[in-house]
Amino acid sequence: MRTETNDQKLLEGLAQNDRKAIETIYRQHYNMVQSLILSNSGYPDDARDIFQEAMIVLYEKVRSGSFELNSQLKTYLYSVCRRLWLKRLNQMQRKASPEVENLEETVPVEEELEAHERRNKDFLLMERSMNSLGEPCKSLLEAYYLEKRSMVEIAGDFGYTNADNAKNQKYKCLMRLKKIFNQLK
């Protein structure tokens, strides 16, 4: 019972981007995932990538308002990492040793992973678009849409003569980003 309430608290913290909660989950479960990867033809760097991707899957899930894991957090993370790693092994055509196939209790996570895959595709496309956008557009869009800073403040920092000019420029940048994004797609 105690683990369940603890897990619940951590997930709520995670949904609010609470650093403490993220850190706790990291500390509690990283080594379990690392030993899974290392004992199945993986390297420490693979363990880091897989665990962090699983954390993003979990983050996306709790942010969409769903805290129902139907299992302990530990089992959930293990299941996600196991699926992710199997997929990675398949892609690399490294042979999965039998342990991955039949180790420990797992819960079905296919649905979440499909949703994650779609989101991840958009994320990577957006990242590529942003990287080819160039400055000052990139910083301008980040400052306004992501860091939510005011147009007046941004105009001052970037050296535009007034907020209206900065705003105009921002829209032009956004249209360019959209164009690049749609081209890459």
Added chain:
Amino acid sequence: MQDTILLDAVERYIRGEMPPEEKALFEHLRNTNPEVDQLVVEHSLFLDKFTQYGVTHRFKDQLVAIHNQFVQEGGITDQRPAIVVTLWKKYKRTVFVAASIAGITALVISGLVSVLSPKVKPSQLEYLSGQIAAQGYKLNKLDTKVNSAETPAPSFSRGGTGFLIDGKGYLITAAHIFKNATQVEVQNTLGEYRARIIQVDHQADLALLKIEDTTYHAFSSLPYGISKTGADLGEDVFTLGYPRPEIVYGKGYMSANTGYQGDTTNFQLTIAANPGNSGTPVLNNDGEVVGMVSSTQQNAQGMVFAVRSKNIFQALDAMRADSTLQTTDSTISHLKIPTTSFMKGMERKTQLKRLEDYIFIVKSN
């Protein structure tokens, strides 16, 4: 122009910032004009994706920070326990035999060494350290012999750091890296490029290079600007350069207004610098280049001298005015030095990520 007004209306509509009358009008427009309706739907979808990207991006950064902290605390060990354990079981006997042989050999060798090596007199050791002390005021240029094992092209023996001052491929670096150099190559996170020395100003210890390689893609703008005023005493500064084949970040402060022996074209930094840091840009918190690392004083830890950014302007003005250069490089007269930084108010790690691509390893023969 029309597009941005419409987009502005769409965004205010999506965010619910429109006053009631305007909203009614806009909704009418939406109803009667399918293109506007389409734009609203498509734009809000795109903004969602963009915000999602920002959220995930920030979360990823956070994960990386936590991971690094965890590694530093020793919470993660890079061992492969399962495999090590099975190997250990399998080869236990062999390991023991090998270990005892190694142990015996080590004992024998250390015994032989202590018997055969000549006794060093204490006075000799003192003499050596005295000699170094006597050289204490000699400048130690921060260039480095590039290890031939690390670079595939053995013809490059000297190295330093350089940074772009114009996206077209103009780089600034330290002049002392080039002594009768005929070949120059630069390398950043994106690739390796051939470069040409446009001008060397040994007095100012500045060199201007130009990347001349078809694989190089020009940057339309640089994230940093070159400061016309420079740094103030006590101001926090940071460096990003290549003392190793890996890019290295350093943090320190401006500790004196002049350089070696009162040189006013330089200033003094207290920062960690190593061979290979020559030519490294020195930036302030706003991401403006205030100087370029040039040399260090021997025997003085963290005492580093840098060329003032003001002198970069002066040296470049002189180079531009030099008519002989116009004939060898026609674009030099269009060289435009950026003065605004686009990294103000950003977190340091974001600044470093922005900077990376614009800083190069400089190799010469």
